[in-house]
Amino acid sequence: MASHDGAALTEAVYYILLSLLSPLHGYGIMQKVESMSGGRLRLAAGTLYGALSTLLEKGWIQTVTAERDSRKKEYLITDAGRAVLREEMRRLEELLYNGRNLLGG
């Protein structure tokens, strides 16, 4: 169920999944992704919303009710999502391995 047929994740999806190892709401995800990528990746709200809906459908993330403010939905990665992340990391490592081997550096 975790498989995504080895297809590459988009950068946004990769970082969203990575940011959801602990529960966050939409704005929290945007901030975390921006800081993780050293300010390089700024997720726009509409793009994030679309990605979250798809990830929920796939069962790679789930919603959790925030304690204080139930209006704001919080999201959390699922086991399936973790498996997808691991698979993607293996793929990225292969890319890097081949790049380093051939191009060096």
Next chain:
Amino acid sequence: MKRTLHKWFWAWDFDKEEKWLAAMSARGLNLCGVSFCTYVFEEGAPGAYAVRLELLDRMPSHPVSEQYIRFIEDTGAEYVGSVLRWAYFRKRTDAGPFDLYSDIDSRIRHLNRLLSLLFVLGMVNLGNGLNNLIQFFVHGLSFSLAVSILCLLVSGLIGYGFLRIFSKRKRLQRERLLHE
């Protein structure tokens, strides 16, 4: 002080509309309300807000759209209002750059939404135009001819808009082959 202006933009020129609203904001006129062909501005600091337009999947009053609008608001933007399915959002420029989409895929999806809307509207007008043209030839009603010409002109115009957005989407799709 509030100021109201009336202006018309074609649906396929929504980025032109955003640019115009940015130029108004640069003059200290920040958008605070919209209705059909009507823009309400409040006077304030020049360039205080950036405005973005989005064609929603459903009418703004639909629960799905309401949920989306609330999500956008929770990220620090304000929902200014809407005209039919077009929603207007603004965000303070001192909170950083404001975009609704940050990758090519979601830009393409937005254009797809606009293309299907234009397609339906264009087809309705084309069908109406042809139907009235037939009515004119069968019954000889000049009224039918007038309606037919009007509908065909409108469908031609919508067809032009469709092609504009279509080629814009094609550019994005070509870019998508290289990167996100």
